[in-house]
Amino acid sequence: MKYLICIIQPGKLDAVREALDGLGITGMTVSEVQGYGRQHGKTEIYRGAEYEVHFLPKVKVEIAIDAAQEAAVIEAIKAAAGTGRIGDGKIFSLDLEAAMRIRTGEDGVAAL
Ligand SMILES: Nc1ncnc2c1ncn2[C@@H]1O[C@H](COP(=O)(O)OP(=O)(O)OP(=O)(O)O)[C@@H](O)[C@H]1O
Ligand SMILES: [Mg+2]
Numbered sequence: 001m002k003y004l005i006c007i008i009q010p011g012k013l014d015a016v017r018e019a020l021d022g023l024g025i026t027g028m029t030v031s032e033v034q035g036y037g038r039q040h041g042k043t044e045i046y047r048g049a050e051y052e053v054h055f056l057p058k059v060k061v062e063i064a065i066d067a068a069q070e071a072a073v074i075e076a077i078k079a080a081a082g083t084g085r086i087g088d089g090k091i092f093s094l095d096l097e098a099a100m101r102i103r104t105g106e107d108g109v110a111a112l
Contacts, residue, residue, distance in 0.1 A: 001064060001065065001067055001095075001097075001112070002064075002065050002066075002093050002094065003064050003094040003095075003096040004061075004063045004065065004070075004091060004092070004093055005061075005062055006061040006077055006090070007033070007035060007058050007060055007090050008058065008061060008077075008088070008089040009058065009081065009083075010059045012059075012080060013030065013061070015080040016077055016080045018080070019076040019077065019080040020063065020073070020076065020077070023069065023072060023073060023076055025063060026112060027064075027112070029061070029062040030061055030062075031060045031062075032059060033057075034055035034056065034058065035056065035058050036054055036055055037086075058089065064096055066109045070093065074091055077091055078091070
């Protein structure tokens, strides 16, 4: 299994969720976060306004998936979240050792 941590533009959350639904992804965790990348200290456009702040609002999407789905999921997120402009975000992939569905006790991929 893999655990993907995706930092995207807030306005791209719906598109990413729809893309993941289309791939049969059964769950995700979403948080409002703040962050910066390489343009730290410089300006970035957010919702039409230019910001000169260090931290910009982003959305973090966390998804546990079958490792066999990784390439397809990453490609779908890239297509849904990408604009080609700075600040589009990043996808981090971690090895996921275990998962359990609390109600049923299922584990591994069956728990996702
Ligand atoms: N190395 C990193 N570690 C953790 N989070 C990061 C890292 N780089 C970027 N992020 C997160 O991703 C968000 C978006 O980063 P961003 O897309 O601006 O990256 P970038 O490297 O500056 O690329 P670009 O030049 O396309 O803007 C940041 O606001 C931050 O929340
Ligand atoms: Mg950036």
